[in-house]
Amino acid sequence: MGVAALLVVVLPLVKMIRTAWLEGSGNLGDVVSRPGLGAAVTHSILLAIAVTALAVPGGALLAIALRRSDLPGRRLLLLGVLLPVLVPDFVLGYSWLRAYGGAGFTDDLLGVAWDGIQGPLGVTVVVAVNAVPLAYVVAAVGLAARAEPSLERAARAAGAGPVTVLRTITVPLLGPALAAASILVFVLTLGTFAIPQVMGAPTGFATVTTRIYANLSRSSDPAAFIEAILLALLLVVIAVVVVAPADQLLGPRLRATRTAATDPAATAGGTRKPGRWITATISGYLLLTVGLPLVALVATALTQAVGLSPTPSNWTLDNFRAVITVRNQEALGRSALLALAAASILVVLGGCVAALERTRFGRSTGTLVMLTFVLPGSTLAVGLLITYGRWLGDTALIILLAYLAKLWAFAHRPISGAVDRLPPDELSASRVSGASPLVALRTVVLRPLAPALVAAWLVCFLTALHEVTMSSLLYGPGSETFAVVVLNSAELGQVGRTSALSVLLTLLILAPAGLCWWAVRRLDLRPAPSSESVDVD
Amino acid sequence: MSTDALELRGLSVSYGGAPALTDVHLTVAAGEMVALLGPSGSGKSTLLHTVAGFHAPRAGEVWLGGQRVAAPEGGEPPERRGVAMVFQNYALWPHLTALDTVAYPARRRGLRRSQARAEAMAILERLQVAHLAHRRPSELSGGEQQRVGLGRALARQAALYLFDEPTAHLDTHVRGVFLEELLTRRRETGAAALYATHDAEEALGVADRVVLLAAGRVVQVGTPEEVYRRPVDVWAARLTGSASVLTGPAGEVLVRPEWARLGGDRTAQIADVWFRGPHSDYLLNTPDGRLLVREPGSPRHRAGDTVAWTLLESWALDGAPGRRGQESSNLAGPE
16 A cells, blocks of 8 residues: 555655756756746745635635524535535636626626636636635534534523624634635645636736646746746645644644534524525525526537527537537546546545554555645646656556546545444454454445445546546547546637537536435435434433 | 513424424422423423523423513523523533633623633632633543533523533442532522433432423422322333332232331242342232332342232322322232
8 A cells, every 4th residue: 555655646756856856956047037937836825825715714604604404495505515516626717707707698698797807816716616615514524523512502501692602612613623624725726727727827827737737738848847847846845834734733633523413403593593694695605606607608508609698599509519529529438437447446545545544554654645635736747747657658547547646535535534433342243243354344344334435436536537637737649538628628719619518527527426416315325323412302 | 470480381392393392381489499300302401402592482481580581483592591501411612721611601791801710710619620720621520521511500690500411421429429519509509490310319309399201291290209209100100210010909009119118917929139239129029010129238038038028108090191199008908
């Protein structure tokens, strides 16, 4: 296991440092003084700070509001808040352009267009919208684990009003979760590529990731290549500088949380009816940030030409017909196959690491895996390229390798969490009942782990399906993935066709996700809520 | 106009359609201590949480100190009801020290931090846990945590205390000490209290009156003596302690273990014997049914022995559960 991590993560990093050292030492001055380099670094850092400042409070507010079990339409809202996870970030960015940009949806219908959308402001807002679900999930888990309803009730009984409870109890309890969410959002924003590329690059707003892409795919200048390696290394350095002290500081506190189920009945809301305005506000937010952009995207895909109003008389399927080519179908098949292979291998690897972690020797492997989570995709891709590019160059295998390295943590987290929640006595009980270790594993461990394994597989599969940061750097002739096809189409300026491709890509992800969601509900694979945590008599 | 500390008028509460409390009438006089006794799921916590203001009633009203605080159309929020609560799972805030936890209610009353802390320190000293003032809940034992929880409730200076099974999670040897502390402090404040528990001994021992709850309904209300000696049915009898049911010609009668003793004019065979420390329990096979007899000291007989016994007292049940029993001083047994 350690060897696998070594091959896909550590070796590429070492190789990058070596290459930068050997080839860059002579002309380092030339590289660093290249125009636009400093701006790109500044943009990346400012973007990460701004997005963190927007997305984390947003996610926390959503988590606190959505905890009320008596909120009207709560189930739909929960689904809506998590929906952006399933929309590829590239598609989200592009659909915002179609919705609010020039010649977009609101421009056509109301004559209102947001001029600054293709620039720092637009990029910041859309990356933040894309990051809110992550911040929400971390905050919601933190709330469920630490802020038990009885703690807030105790404060109400002690004389505190709802706002005081929020200030003195709920938010302080959420502290560690919010800190963790901030770090995650910051680091992931640092490595985000698709949204800045599709929304910022056309107007010259470059970040470190888009510059790496430009250097590698647009330039044959050796200095550009060295610069790409340096930038990729810089991303890691910033990520590690942010994550390492935070992990030291917060690690024990985050891990020491109890697992408590959410309140079955009510939270400390008192006896007053919840305001419908909470539901209205969240619905409005979802409509503006996800609903309308996606509608605009579909409308564009169905409309004959840009500039025509998206009314039925102008509807056509021409855009879809135009993109269903043999080449695109091959790319689609390749994407599906890659995602399938990556997800299946990762679930096995994730399970092994989760098991190994529990031994003294394996603990560092778990940490190493978490490192891959914060390692920006651009860095991984550059590292893999200079390490294995010579042999695997233009094959899809190098893309598979990248998926394995990047998504390892995605598989590891849910599986490891589920293993942690396994009551230790159950395994002992099966052993004293006469089961050998393997039989015990099969009969009492695997079954409760099934939901986590399915979830891990699904997350890996769906993420790999629309991965574009690494794919766009690693693909060669004959190995492009479907997401790369969409990106390239956008850069050619084919608005109608890009919209059609984006719609197809989104459907490709929503379909299996919806199917699995339905299957999980149908089979009730989810672990039953623990009855212990029910405090109501 | 009521001046009772608490009055519940036809209170009904439901969770998502499932009834949790049905038509509960109850008063707690000023300074009175009332125990809510019932098995888990009987609605004890729901009742306390409705009084505190965490659940809204579906029907009925809650009155505190002569003021209506809850009705189906709306009610006062918990912080304006002036009740103090001690929680089963302690409900201590992990980010606050014991001192700041106990100072919390005073801060909400508008006291400045230093004043609130001084007041909290005095309470912690009275509870003999002043040395723990700067610890957080994770550094406290269960008994210490619940003392801090009690301190927080005392700091509320309320006219009504709600105790939600405060000893349920405590070890047996800590339980007695804590309970004694709780009773002493409650008595000092002179406030009324509602004490929920599933432990019959605790309920009978702490309360002026006991309310028996079953499936969200009040089954019986009375002094500890009344509910123990004159239970309304077998279920109520078993909830308040051990009881045997004998079938005689006059119908079924209830016999507490200490209402019979060994020696006398009747004979029975011993089915089983248990040594309990201060006393021993004998299970007798009598012609009228199985009877549990409690005698002081170590066992003097063994299972299988034939012994003589006497019935000192019994309580006649009308057969069908729920109907009122009749007191009878003697049992006419077939000899």
